[in-house]
Amino acid sequence: MGVDIEFKFNNAVFAKELLLHGEKWAKEMDYAVRDMRRAAPPIVAGIAAQRYNIKKGELNANSKNFQGGCRLSGGMSDLTLTYSGRRLTATHFNMNPAANPGVGKVYKLKATFIRGNRVEIGHWRKPGTEGGAYGGTSPYMLLPGKKPPLQRIGGGWGGAGAKYKPFRTLSVPQMVTYSGNRDEVTDKLQERASEILMKRLQGLGLRRV
Structure with missing residues (x-):
């Protein structure tokens, strides 16, 4: 059984541009989702490692030393990280x-x-x-x-x-979803998602939000 961390892309601001510019904008959004799939696990791991005395790489789904399982699902509206794993020694x-x-x-x-x-x-x-x-x-x-x-x-x-x-x-799911860190994790993920999306869209001429 896994536990979830969910966050959303705040793309309502870009809806008009996405409709007006068609395929180019949609493609950049796809790239933003791909970028965030890579960026999210280290953010979650870094926050959990501030509380728990374990190497960050053992909590990071991108690392070869990761001690659990992590599945990313979702797309242009939101992403969900589902963590799984047994209790560690x-x-x-x-x-x-x-x-x-x-x-x-x-x-x-x-x-x-x-x-x-x-x-x-x-x-x-x-x-x-x-x-x-x-x-x-x-x-x-x-x-x-x-x-x-x-x-x-x-x-x-x-x-x-x-x-x-x-x-x-403790297991990886327990550590990455500790209730005291939950708001910080969500805020950091959504902040990073906005940064990535803005960078992608600015490359196509969007100056400000």
Whole structure:
């Protein structure tokens, strides 16, 4: 299931020119839509990355490092960005230590999801020091050769019978559509859409709006 960000081209001002000049103006409008399809994802990513401690490229649908899915739909009147994706592991949020520090070494596992707010998400101490050898479930911890923090939820401590659950956090759709950023995202997208449209139409002789 995806979540949407929708914005509109304010092209009512240009309606008369579009009708008068026919194909040339319509073609420029098509180019403006194409330009905005490229410009929109970095704008959304940049605003989300101001709040969430994740690399901008992992939120940018134009980047090879993008960690979700994004579908753009619409045309001359409005565009909709539909974001999808699963919750990410803590490795995307400045997790430390980044890997198992070595057999028997005690550590606290920390990450920063919201900028400026460092939190503990797990730890490791020798089994038996916390009221039994993690008979039911364990804290989230780092296993040798495994990147995401895992929680033991059953079975033995390794082998075919071991059962683990990964620590998962936020998804791209959650971050890019955070309610506190919603108005800013829409305003920035519509502002950029107007700039692109004006530039295209000015190239054909429109001086002012």
